Amino acid sequence: MxxxxxxxxxxxxxxxxxxxxxxxxxxxxxxxxxxxxxxxxxxxxxxxxxxxxxxxxxxxxxxxxxxxxxxxDEGFFASTSRxxxxxxxxxxxxxxxxxxxxxxxxxxxxxxxxxxxxxxxxxxxxxxxxxxxxxxxxxxxxxxxxxxxxxxxxxxxxxxxxxxxxxxxxxxxxxxxxxxxxxxxxxxxxxVPSITEVKIGGRVNKSAIRGILSRVYLYWAGFPLKNTAKYEDARNWAKKVMDDTEAAHDLNPSYSQVFINYASDKYDIKESLFEVEFATTGIYEHGQVGSWIGIRSSNADIGTAYGFIGASKKLYQLYKAGDLRRDRSVAPFYYNADGTKAYWTGTTFYGRSVGKWRREEETARPKLSQNTPINFALLRYSDVLLMFAEAESELNNGPTQACIDAVNKVRRRAWASGINTITITNQGTGYTSAPTVTISGGNGSGAVATAVITTGKVTGINLSPDPLTGVKLGSNYTSPPTISITGGGGGTGATAVATIHQVSDAEISMMDKDAFMDLIIEERSRELCFEAMRKYDLIRWNILGFTLNQMSNDIKSNAPDNYKYAALSSSNFQPKNLVLxxxxxxxxxxxxxxxxxxx
CATH class of the missing domain: 1.25.40.890 (Serine Threonine Protein Phosphatase 5, Tetratricopeptide repeat)
Structure with a gap:
């Protein structure tokens, strides 16, 4: 010392x-x-x-x-050289x-x-x-x-x-x-001044302190100190953020936009309460957000990046159909050397990168090798809502309606309102080339799909890939749109119908304390993965060792041979590793x- x-x-x-x-x-x-x-x-x-x-x-x-x-349990160190x-x-x-x-x-x-x-x-x-x-x-x-x-x-x-x-x-x-x-x-x-006076998330403000205080009290209430009286303080400080009418904190309507803002040097003080700032010019420090943790790239136009952290199969499978956070958090593609994107198939669970922070979205020029200007969030409003819900449930021996409302607010923001499935009802005959698929009506827009033919019949209709949402499923559909299949070198007769995601599908209903805690454990990972909190959450819930053992066993049993090494990030854990x-x-x-x- x-x-x-x-x-x-x-x-x-x-x-x-x-x-x-x-x-x-x-x-x-x-x-x-x-x-x-x-x-x-x-x-x-x-x-x-x-x-x-x-x-x-x-x-x-x-x-x-x-x-x-x-x-x-969200990822692993994706390198065999160390x-x-x-x-x-x-x-x-x-x-x-x-x-x-x-x-x-x-x-x-x-x-x-x-x-x-x-x-x-x-x-x-x-x-x-x-x-x-x-x-x-x-x-x-x-x-x-x-x-x-x-x-x-x-x-x-x-x-x-x-x-x-x-x-x-x-x-x-x-x-x-x-x-x-x-x-x-x-x-x-x-x-300190309010966040509306400060106007940026990069400086300490009242909202940042209140939200971090909620986190501090949650940690104090959890393992190893277990001072459960502090759950009340955690709830109260989170509620001060939620009840602040001047700041009027709210979630950005787009989960992806939250991270695009960090890459493009834009502040959103409604959602991002406190963040660490980086830049790539002048005397200022560079960061490696989007590089050391991001999508691996050797292309200078995209921005070179190591992508040291691979996303886990467990994290990918935590997301349900319709949850738009999955393909933002776990990149649905990788970069080729020329900077083009190659999309993963739905059954590929290993090899996927962390996708929240993407060098291609940086607006600062020139792009430096490995170094990025992407800001890193220390506190987002969604975290405040989830901390409030957890503390409120602990205080009341189970969730109140306020808990349910707070979690639902986070989940609704994450949910799709686009195409869910497209089902072929008649394959038709005589197609010599893939016909055109047109999606219309339903009060929404943006969905794009292509057809697959086999021996003259339409055997598949696939939504086209999209870097933000995984596929171009569109948005704001209030009823299933009409699927029209035309052209295709003289083929006829193919028909299909669509179903849609509805934001109401995201909502949870009242449940008991244990079920709600299980939901919080999963929801914090879905919402906040890779934001430098998961290890500490698992420690305060006293489940880090158990969780790592599960992850290690799954990798050893189910990962392809070339990804068995991923178990190293979890298999060495001993009780002493709860601290450094x-x-x-x-x-x-x-x-x-x-x-x-x-x-």
């Missing part, structure tokens, strides 16, 4: 690069705090340094999506990525503490002072939250080091760390630290 403590507020000026909309370039030289924090601009630069940690590679640039938080590391539950206390993660978080805490200790020093606008004060409090708490969820008991650091001596600090019990996290966040909520090891180098520096049992 000593190595972190002596990096006090002086580091604030080193790299201020993660937030592309509101941060200005700042000096990179080293100054004593005695000679700094004298102006409002210097305080702006200082808080920029605290935000900077979020965009580090060890956090949301890539590690938490592809190394440290994806090792659950077989050890946190993503395989095969690591030691000397693992460099774990050390980098730990170091980045304590660096962020040191920077936040330096801001807090000097917040009253400059003569500046009081509204701006309060905002910076709140931002620093929240970010210090958020970094502690990431620490306690990954390591359990951790040193709680609330001041900068004043000397290289005397920095032996013991681990603080997790419950005490949670007490400080929630205190800091609640204090911060009163100081304290880095051995930190134990050597900080004599107050004691290693976690098992590590």
């Amino acid at each position: 000593k190595s972190n403590y002596i990096i006090i507020c002086l580091l604030i000026l080193l790299s201020l690069s993660s937030c592309k909309k509101f941060l200005e370039p700042a000096p990179r030289d080293m100054l004593s705090p005695v000679n700094y924090y004298d102006t409002e601009q210097q305080m702006n630069n200082a808080i920029a340094g605290v935000y900077d940690i979020l965009g580090r590679g060890q956090l949301y640039a890539y590690s938490l999506q592809s190394r440290l938080a994806t090792e659950a 077989t050890t590391g946190p993503q395989f539950y095969d690591l030691s206390s000397s693992d460099s990525e774990v050390l980098d993660f730990w170091t980045a978080l304590y660096s962020g805490i040191s920077r936040a503490n330096a801001v807090l200790e000097n917040i009253n020093k400059p003569d500046m606008d009081e509204t701006r002072r309060n905002a910076i004060h709140g931002e620093a409090l929240f970010l210090r708490a958020y970094y502690h939250f990431l620490l306690v969820t990954n390591w359990g008991d951790v040193p709680l650091i609330l001041s900068t080091a004043k000397s290289v001596e005397g920095n032996s600090v013991a681990r603080t019990p997790a419950a005490q760390v949670y007490e400080q996290i929630t205190k800091d966040m609640i204090d911060a909520e009163a100081l 090891p304290i880095p051995i180098s930190e134990i050597a520096l900080n004599k107050g630290l004691v290693q976690t049992t098992g590590w």
Whole structure:
């Protein structure tokens, strides 16, 4: 720890690069705090340094999506060239990525503490002072939250080091760390502006704090602390977001558009409450969202990408017919070398990439190799609705109508209103080429299909592929459209009928507590997959080991031979893997630290 403590507020000026909309370039030289924090601009630069940690590679640039938080049941590390590391539950206390993660978080805490200790020093606008004060409090708490969820008991650091001596600090019990996290966040909520004043999701705001507080309390209520009294706090803070008439939070009508916005540098503060910002130009940090986790590509026009994470068969099969989230979250295609798309067949479960973040949707130019400007969401409104529903059900020993309504709001947004099936009722005769299929009526539009002929008969009608929805099933149909089959080199007689998806099919009805919890476990994966939360959800529900064992057994039994390696991401799990090891180098520096049992 000593190595972190002596990096006090002086580091604030080193790299201020993660937030592309509101941060200005700042000096990179080293100054004593005695000679700094004298102006409002210097305080702006200082808080920029605290935000900077979020965009580090060890956090949301890539590690938490592809190394440290994806090792659950939604995907696997799709590479045979590496077989050890946190993503395989095969690591030691000397693992460099774990050390980098730990170091980045304590660096962020040191920077936040330096801001807090000097917040009253400059003569500046009081509204701006309060905002910076709140931002620093929240970010210090958020970094502690990431620490306690990954390591359990951790040193709680609330001041900068004043000397290289005397920095032996013991681990603080997790419950005490949670007490400080929630205190800091609640204090911060009163100081920062509303999201409508901030106007972007890249800066701490009241909605972001309220929603993250709900998450913090849910984790506190779950395993291992099991302080179930905190479910009430989780429910209440989520409800503050939902009841905020000024912000009027709501879901974007299109699930795909949420992620297109992140790629095209557009803010949607109704849906996206808090996000980490990246860019590809100037001094700003690059991310690997869409590259390290995304659709693999070797084409420079699309944007080159590693696509380290493969989507799991389990995740793909969680989605039911009509759920448009499936083909956004699990890419229905892969890129050829020339940038064209090749579509997977419906029975191919392995080899599919994470599809939420797509380099082809980036609007910034030029596109850099592997590096992307795609923002990463830390909190979306759909998460708030699902957290509210879970906490409300726990408080009432089963779902209330408010729970059902919140979940249904998420599910309705996800549902198709296009073609469901096309059934051939007469194959006809005499077709020498594929006839034209026309879909009309039904008050909807956008569906496109093609016919398949065999020995002069129409033997299949297939909806055409679409990069966003998987197939061009259209939308807004209120009744089955008419299917017309014409042409085809003289053939006649083929007829077909269609059925449609209806948004009401998405809705759930009242159920008991256990059934509702099972639904929440699945729904959070369907909605929030690959957003760096699944591992932690499974831990707080105390089902991570069980879930990974199921996934490993399924892969070993059912995956094609060339994908058996995918079981490595789940088969090595041991109970000690519920937390990360304290880095051995930190134990050597900080004599107050004691290693976690098992590590």
